[in-house]
Amino acid sequence: MPSGGRDSSDGLDPWNTSKSGYYLRKFLREDLPIINPWAVAGVQNWIYIRYGEILLNYAEAQNEAAGPDASVYDAVNSIRERAGMPVLPSGLSQSDMRERIRHERRIELAFEEHRFYDVRRWKIAAQTENATAKGISINKNADGTFNYTVTTALQGKAFQEKHYWLPIPRSEILASNNVLEQNPGY
Template sequence: MDGRDITNANSGYNPQNPFANRDPRLAATVLYNGASYRGRAVETFRPNGLDSPDGPESFNTSPTGYYLRKFMDESRDLGSATGSQAPWIYFRLGEVLLNYAEAQNEAAGPDASVYDAVNRIRARASMPNLPVGLTQTQMRDRIRHERQVELAYEEHRYYDVRRWRIANRTENLPVRGVAITKDASGALQYSFPTVQERRFNDRNYFLPIPLKETQANPNLVQNTGY
């Protein structure tokens, strides 16, 4: 798998074996059915999966069928943990490289330094280098995808899609989960139901100006849609 979107016919993606041959950062970011965690395989299948709504803590199970793995330390004793002593990372090298790649591509196109920045991140994840000969637009798309994958759950996506002015497309798509049914023979069947509908209006690119500010300065014009 080289990171192609699963909708790409050449990606090798199989919806009935959806976690095989994927970008290694998938397994490093989320827990899914069959992933190894704390000495056993995660079970989100139904019936009777330990980590599904049929498990011992049905009230606490994931509506999507996935659980967060990023930031988790498997060595911690959950029974006696009182908090984390790890420093919080505000700015890491991966973001620095992606910020540079995006800025340089916009300024000068996909030169060697842009490729180098992105490929350094991909190499760390055991992913192949980007294909050579990308246009500026193609590189822009690859950088945006790389940010979505590499910086997942690091509080960037919300702002990225707004500054790129693509939120009206990306944020009007439903949130889908994975539902897995295990039959009597042990075979698994996968489906991908909608678990949440989302709506994004153009006004959501901005926050409303607080009423007290418009009252204090009548020359302020409220943002459109509020």
């Protein structure tokens, strides 16, 4: 992050400094101020579900149920075409389409709080969640150019098999007259 920026560790409000050096502009309304956006009419809205997510949900479910039929291609390609991307190649196998849909979800739904649940549903969290998170450090040189250095933003993450499930609250186990059993590992 450039030294002295509003959201840098040298800024006015360093509590909001990014650990990775990356900042998000997706869905941001530029007409609202960064500092105290509530002081003007309007607030930064949060979109909970979008048509793109519905299409990707459908494509994933249909591919798992019946393989990559025309409706799966149509759903994914409509998202890709909207973004100016080429359509998917024809003749993909079910596993190839699965990987394409997962990649498309990673890109299309970035920063929309889906990845946490996606990797758990796909049972790949042990691989994705135990990787060291990388970041970027940006420093401005005296001549106005910038140096970019890849950094470690977060290390020591420890996803375990039990993390695929949440613990069942004790009150729920007791309310079931102990019919419910705690999830493994808790």
